[in-house]
Amino acid sequence: MDEEYDVIVLGTGLTECILSGLLSREGKKVLHMDRNDYYGGESASLNLTQLYRKFRQGKEPPAELGRDRDYNIDLVPKFIIASGELTKILVHTDVTRYMEFKQIAGSFVFRDGKISKVPSTEMEAVKSPLMGLFEKRRAKNFFSFLQNWKDEDSTTHQGIDLDKDSMKTVYEKFGLESGTQDFIGHAMALYLDDDYITKPARPAYERILLYSKSMARYGKSPYIYPLYGLGELPQSFARLSAIYGGTYMLDKPIHEIVTDDNGKFVGVRSGDETVKAKQVIGDPSYFGAGEEGGKVRVVEEGKVVRAICVLKHPIPGTEDADSCQIVIPQKQVNRKNDIYIAAVSSTHNVAAKDVWIAIVSTIVETSVPERELAPGLQLLGTIHDKFVSISSLYTPTADGKSDNIFVTRSYDATSHFETVVDDVQDVWQRVTGKPFSELELKKADMDNVQE
């Protein structure tokens, strides 16, 4: 290992694999390592054997659950927004060719004790059981206001300034009830808490539009999902990287991040070998998160509790959907943060026939995290088996510009990948010194030339 690399990437989570793929594609010489013998790190999908190894040391998966190979259970529940940023990267890099995607069959929200479909257009608002007759009319006006908004045409603004007025002002203008605000802000704009209400309305407006646009793209929900589970995403970007010359080493313990006297990155030590590179990128677990030694370069921002539930039936009230998302807005259950449910099944090649995997998650607010999931767990019916984990969310303490050490963020509690892409774009800019938007442009050019 006396070769020198441009970039060493540590950890094969999705964030790291997208960066690795894009860097190799730009001609950088990349070495990508992981301490595990599987791809994906925190964002892996595991088969039953691997799941038991992680949660039930020493126990064998029960035979009644079926074949090991039929399972690909996500550790972090997220869906891909059909018209979101991850989709753009997938298409631009052609990584879509390695995977097949399916729609998530339904998007639901919890209100007043029961779940209903999330309406996403004025038409659907009119039919939705979520609202009474008068509220429907108000919601219809609200949606048509958003859909018709044009920045350059002030007659569409109805006296609102999206960049100055808060979302509260917009809700009040249309007289929307608090319960309606809940499903709009949490099940469509996908905010985890209510902080957005007092801020300028533009980002919320954009998120609602993204939801509606994504919904319109395939019809059943705004979400898509890769066959064989989310773990296919990092693996596919890793293949992209390998095709452009990236070198992959799994099952490689990392013992030390070697720096010079000024604290600048020199290389990575595994056993008594040290590999040198100009820069290093890695997930928080390689930089002091958890109990491993070495200099700590991350801080804990909060914790997420997740319960992976094995069901032998679809979630009640979802019209037997093979997959769905259910959002429980915080206010509905007297919390500060939403509870999410993400369910997938054999239709997505992630479980044996007639088995559903539902993951309930939320940001931890108390000292008894598992109990906080109760409102979500109650919606699932009989739970066949359950695997609970509490994960810390880490964020880097420095931007890497002075020491060439770039640490990515943990996978947060949001139900989609938009924040993962934000992190990719941010790290990209710091590592290459160029804005991510330029890369997009260049790729589009290249693709046009080839065709």
Next chain:
Amino acid sequence: MADNAETSAVPDKPIQVKLVLLGEAAVGKSSIVLRFVSNEFQANKEPTIGAAFLTQKCRLEDRVLRYEIWDTAGQERFHSLAPMYYRNAQAAVVVYDVTKATSLEKAKSWVKELQRQANPNIVIALAGNKVDLVTASSAAGASGAAASNGDDDEDEADDATATPGEDAGEAENPEGLRQVPKDEAQAYATEAGLLFFETSAKTGEGIVEIFTEIAKKIPIDHILNGRGGASRSAAAGAAAADAVNLQNNAPKGKSPCSC
């Protein structure tokens, strides 16, 4: 569901088959693909940059297959091949080098892995490559005589570096280079239910045969009823309706493929 009706109504449309190559480093995986797809051979094959996979049509009497051939991109070198690579593959060619006994052991471990984790209906072929090194006619080339098969002299000259074990003495008795007897590999293949060939990417021997024999053995009906491993039940037909095609930005059904 409209998709399915369309597919079966047009029998001439090539049937798409994902085929993966597996095997130890330097056994000749990329060379086999190159021979099959372009009928070429390069004595010092560099890894191909930027190609996700190569495609090649294969005609049989009653059907046309379009192979989507995946090469490992070097990920197997440090035992880091991603399972997504062979996920959903309908066919696999597991390659070993007839002059290297350990490469057959590696091939066996890939076969095991495929039988445990891949699509249960996958068709697997075992290929004992570089058979030219152990047969008399090409050994003559290797020891300096004029090339008899029309290949570039360049190829011949480089062989000594391609296969470090080779020297002049052994070249006179090419069978001496062989480390894997044909009948031993054949017996293993039969027992494990694999197709078996000895091949040479250099001379072309056995290469087309691998792909045509695989084509004959592929369970076509299975593929038409949804993609490979995905289709386990009648539910697969209905589920196909939820498939999305990001590439074309087309809602639902796929555009009629122009291939």
